[in-house]
Structure formats: structure tokens, C-alpha cells
Amino acid sequence: MRSQDVLQHVTTPLVNPAFAPVTPRFTDREYLNIVYRTDIDALRAVVPEPLRIEEPLVRFEVMKMGDVSGYGPYTESGQAIPVSFEGERGEFLHAMYLDNFPATASGREVSAYPKTIGTPRLYVDHGALVGTLDYGSLRVATATMGYKHHSLDPAEAAAQITVPTYMLKLAPGYDGAPRVAELVRSRITDITVKQAWTGPARLQLFEHVLAPMADLPVLEVVSASHIITDLTLPRVTPVHDYLSEAQR
Template sequence: MTPDEVLRHAATPLRTPVYPVRATRFTDREYLNVVYRTDPDALRAVVPEPLRIDEPLVRFEVMRMGDVDGYGPYVESGQAIPVTLDGQPGEYLHAMYLDSFAATVSGRELSAYPKVYGSAALRVDHGALVGTLDHGAERVATATMAYKWDALDLQEAAAEITVPTFMVKIVPDVTTGRLLTAQLVRTQIVDITVTEAWTGPARLQLFAHALAPMADLPVLEVVRASHITTDLTLSPVQTVHDYLGER
């Protein structure tokens, strides 16, 4: 294999592709979202500048991926923090947990999604929509919402999940350990069709875990919740701030 042939491969391992190198289409993606108020000091400790926090809110999510091009179905859970950048509203992706290896490595390598191991689930139980996250045998989060309680406007639902998303991309040099890349990047959901949207009473419990520290952003008050089913595409990331360029 020549050097030019090596460079034409987009990922490791060279001869065994793990994921397709293109925009990803999600069909029948189902969300359980619980927006809650948390400790503002805890938020300031984890949100990187130049992002700004207006309100001490967190959106906890469980996403069941019905069908994903190149990956198949899986379930994911995480925390997104409402922020602004130069006055533009968006969300900072603080944590993402899932048990799909391909989706984990593509999210980290092709983009900057903070994906790590976890087992999430979304199900209906006696009139409640239940979202859970486990790390190994230990429960990390449990969210419940009344199932299909009140209809939510479809445009309002689309607006909730299509705000710009910000993440931090870190790439170290394998020899020196110094950073090759340290960037704040932005992406956004596009080509979206919301098929169902609901809201209703909800509750959220977070449990302390050293390797999945969701509870470091404690639940002080549940503000709102939504249950959304949609088809969508994730657009590629773009750099909006270079931390190494400041030095």
C-alpha cells in the first residue's frame, strides 16, 4: 500500500471500515427530553469558553435510533447544556453514552461527539415513557414522562432539537502528547421531519457514578419535557474557535 493509498483511507483500521464517511441519516429517531434547572456554579465548571450560559439549564435526553444508515439501531443518552456563542443560541454537548462501537468511534473521530460506553433504554411502562441509562450493572439515570399526554406543536418540537450544537475536538500527538487539535466545533441537524411530538409531566433521577458523572449537574427542578419522533440528518462539523490559536 503506497502512502497515497494510506491517505485515501479515512479511519483506523485501514482495511476494515467501521463506519461510512458521509453525513448520517436517521430514520424513526425517538427522543425523550427532560429539561431541568441545575446548580449554576456546576455548569460554569464544565462549559468551555467562549460559550456563555444564560440560564442554569440542562437537557437530559434518551434517543432510540430506529434505523441509522451504516450503523443500524441503537439507544443513546446524554446531557446537553443551553448556551450562546456571540449571541447565537445553541447547546453544548456535555456527555453522551451508548453501546454502539461504530457510532462511538465515528462520533469521536469524524466529529467531536463526547461519546463513551453506556447502556441506554427507552420503553413504555404502564402509561409512562421510561428512559434509563446504566454503566455496567449500575443505574446512572432514570427519566419518566406521562406517555402521549398533551400534543406538542411539531414546529416547536423541531426547534427544540435543531439548535446549533457545540463540542470540543481534542487530538493529541501520539509521540509528544502535545495537542495537535483543540477546537470548538459546531454542527446542526438538517433535513428534519417531525412525525409526532408530545409533552407532559416528567421526573428525572441522576445517580452518582465516577465514570458517568451526570449527577455532577444535579436536578433542582424539572422545567419541561418532550417526546419526539423524527427523521433527520446530521451535518458535518465546522470549526468556530481554535484554542491553540490563542497561544
């Protein structure tokens, strides 16, 4: 293979890449979102500067991807923390667990999504929308919400999903020292809200050393939503370089 041909590839193995070189389009992407109040000191321990914590809140989410170009269907679960950066309110993506390796690899390599492997599920059971996350054979989270109790305004639903998101892009060099250490930003703009609902909800988090969601404990459930959308994820943009800051 010629040198210029190597540059046409975005990941390895060359003959069987870890993910397809496509911009994924999500059709029937279904969200269960539960916003809850947590311990402020626990948030301070995981939210990196220069992001600022606005309130001691966390958004727990389970997302069922009905159809995704390049990856196929999969399910994902995670935590997002409301923050602000230079006066703009958004969310810091703290943790994401999913059951699809190509989506995991792509999210980490191409962007900066904090993705790792887990087993989330989203389904309806006896009048409740249920979201669960297992890590290996152990339960990490169980969320329940009344199924389609009250309609949610589509504009409000879209606003929940299209807030700016911030992530850490960390990549070591061959000597083990950081080669890339950036705070990056992304924001969904291409979205269609198909359904949106709200209702009562509960959330339980269970201790696990390799999936430490419970380090941000549930003190009070604030709100919940159930949203079905079509959308396209945008590219990320670096907004802060930690290595440049360290060299000053």
C-alpha cells in the same frame, strides 16, 4: 498498498474500518427530552469559554435510533447545556453514552461528539415513557414521562432539535500535548417531525465516578418532550481555536 490508496481511507483498521464511510441517515429517531434546572456553579465548572451560560438549565436526553444507515439501530443518552456564542443561542454537548461502537468511534473521530460506551434504554411501561442509562452494571439515570399526554406543535418540536450545538474537538499529538483543541459548531437542518408530545416528567440521576451526570444535579424539572423524527446529521465547523488563542 500504495500511498495514495492510504488516503482513500478515513479510519483504521484498513481492512476492517471502525465505522462505515457514510453520512448516516436516521429514520424513526425517537427522543425523550427533559429540561431541568441545576446548580449554576456546577455548570460553570464544565462549560468552556468562550461559551456563555444563559440560564442554569440542562437538557437530559435519551434517543432511540430506529434505523441508521451504516450503523443499524442503537440507543444513546446524554446531557446538553443551553449556552450562547457570539450572540447565538445553542447547546453545549456535555456527555453522550451509547451502545454502538461504530457510532461512538465515528462521532468522536469524524466530528467531535463527546461519546463513550454506556447502556441506555427507551421504552413504554404502564403508561409511562421510560428512559434509563446504565454504566456497566450500575444505574446512572432514570427518566419517566407521561406517555403521549398532550400534543406538541411540530414546529416547536423541530426548534428543540435544530438549535446549534457546540462541542470540543480535542486530539493529542504524539508527545501528549494538544494537537487539536477547537470549539466546533453543528446544526441539524434536514429534519422531518413525525410525532411530538409533551407531558409531566421526572428525572433521577445517580452518582458514578465514570459517568458523572449527577454532578449537574436535578433541582427542578422545567419541561419534557417526546419526539419522533427522520433526520441527517450535518458536518461540524470550527468556530474557535484554543491553540491559536494560547499563542497570542
